[in-house]
Structures are given as C-alpha cells and as structure tokens.
Amino acid sequence: MKYGMFNELMEQPESLRRTLKSEGDRMARISNEILECRRIYLVGCGSSLSTCYSARDAIAMNYEVNMDVMTGYEFYYHRQIDYSDSAVIFTSQSGETADTLAALRRANELGLRTVTITNEPGSTMASESMETIVTRCGREEAILGTKTYMTQLLALYRILFGMYSDEKSDEIMGELEKLPGEVEDLLRRTEVECRDLAEEYSGEDIFYCMGSGPNYGLAYKLAMTMLMEGALKHSCPLYSGEFRHGLIERVEEGVPVIFLESGLPGDELTERALRFCEKLGAENLVFRMSDYSDLNGLMSPFVLAVPLEWFVYYLAHFNGEDPGSTRHIGKVRY
C-alpha cells in the first residue's frame, strides 16, 4: 500500500538538487549580508522550528555567535527584541502559519532585516519578507513534511555555515553538495529494515525521543510532527542531558526510547542515558550516524531523518493510518 506521502519522500534528492541549483547564489549573498549582524534570530513552528534548533546547535558548537531560536508567538510577544543590527530568518513550509507570520510582521515593523525560507513562492510570508529563499520541492501535501524539511534545513545550514570561511565550514558546505546522492542512497538502503522495525513496534503507544547537539532538533521533529502528527503516537522530545531530570524516573522495562546519535561530543550524555536505559530493560531504538553515513556528525539531522521517515511511515501504515493525513489542521492555505 502506497500513500501520497511516498512520492514526496522519494522526491527529496531531486528537491535538494533543485534548491541548491536555483537558490545557491541567493543563499551566499544572504550569508554575507547577515555576517555583520550583531544578533540572528531563527523563528519557526513545528517542523520548521526543529530545523532552527538543529542549525543553531550545529553552529553554536563551532562558532561564537549571538543566535536565538524562538517560536512565532514567542518572538511576537517578546518585549526585548534586539533590533539594532539584527536579522531574523523565518522558516515556514507553507509561508502562511499565523504564528510565524505575526512574528514576521513585528520584525518588519521594528526594522529588522527579514529573510523567509519557504516552499511557497506565492505565500504571504514570501511577499512580506525582505528576502525569500524558495525551497524547490513543488507542492507538498503530507502534513508530515519530508522534502520541505530536508530542503529547509539545507537552506539554513547553507546560509549559516556560509557566513564563515574556515576548514569546518568548507567541509560542511562541501557535504551539503553531496546530500542529494547521500539521501538517494539512504532512501534505498533503509526502507526494509525500518519497515520491519515499525512492524515490531506498531503496538506501542508512546515513544520518548532523545538527541543532543543538532539531533535535539531532529528529536523534536520526530516527536512533535512525525510520531504525533504522522503516526498518531504519544511522544516526547528531550535533550539527552535532560534525561536525568524527569524521564529517568519514568523509564522502565519495555518503555520505548529512541536515541539519536551523531558521534559529536555532546553524545556522551546520550550514551550515558542509553546505558542507564539498557540496565532498566527499556526498549532502546538507537539511530547512529556512523551506521548510516561517513559525513560529519553535524550532518546527522539530514541523514537520520531518512530512516526515521520510513519508520514513521510504516508505523502509521501498520496502525491503519495514512502517514500524511491530518485530523485537525491543514498544510497549506489556498
């Protein structure tokens, strides 16, 4: 059984290729423009907030930078926005989310430099933002964003790592170019094993999702939009270091916990939590960057997203749900 989301999932490599080609120069120009800014805000909601977390954490682990991540309404209601020489990058697949649009309007009123990354060139946010990067995916119908997630994260990494010129940024910029091929390969390699895993866990009601560094953002997306929206499972994301401040009291034999590991230094906390959960006999599902790719650990949200997409796609399927459907909220406003 193939759902509409299947084709969107398979279109990820091509969407990445098209976005790199058509938006490359514009992204490079924006990197140079925001380089001089004293502060950069990243603002989005849901899946589009998760990309902000991942990009911020990837950058903050390597560079000294004033960068804040906020949801749309956090930004809107925040009294102390630093608007002298600051830039805001808004992420919205639809370009219509009311929260993010309200934040964009406030930023424009305050005179901040505004950039929107969206998949909808005709959207309200695209027309009201000073600069727009259009992810070249074509329309995405599934509520569980795949190609729009991948390309949005690509755009954020390109713009933010593009502000620097050193060995690390050169490496990441080079690896971003390799992503379409890498994702193509992952889509092929990981479907069957993740379908089997989904079948095994299809009866579970709740999944805790843990990651550190750039994988916290992915844990957030996995819990909030993939498992809750896509597979209709209860879920909760957390920073690996937060394990011992709550979840440690709740984990017990048979409770499923998903660990996302990048191999970066912050993952010593993920490993520590994993060892503890092993001792308790929890159902540990570990997605390790080193099992899937040789790319830098900073690229793990792109890489691990693919097996997770298959896992969630089939988890929904084995529960008789369409992974791309939604019960209460629409994807794109027409």
Ligand SMILES: N[C@@H]1[C@@H](O)[C@H](O)[C@@H](COP(=O)(O)O)O[C@@H]1O
């Ligand atoms: N249910 C959707 C989420 O799936 C989406 O991630 C979020 C942001 O949407 P957008 O990226 O279009 O702003 O909006 C809603 O909450």
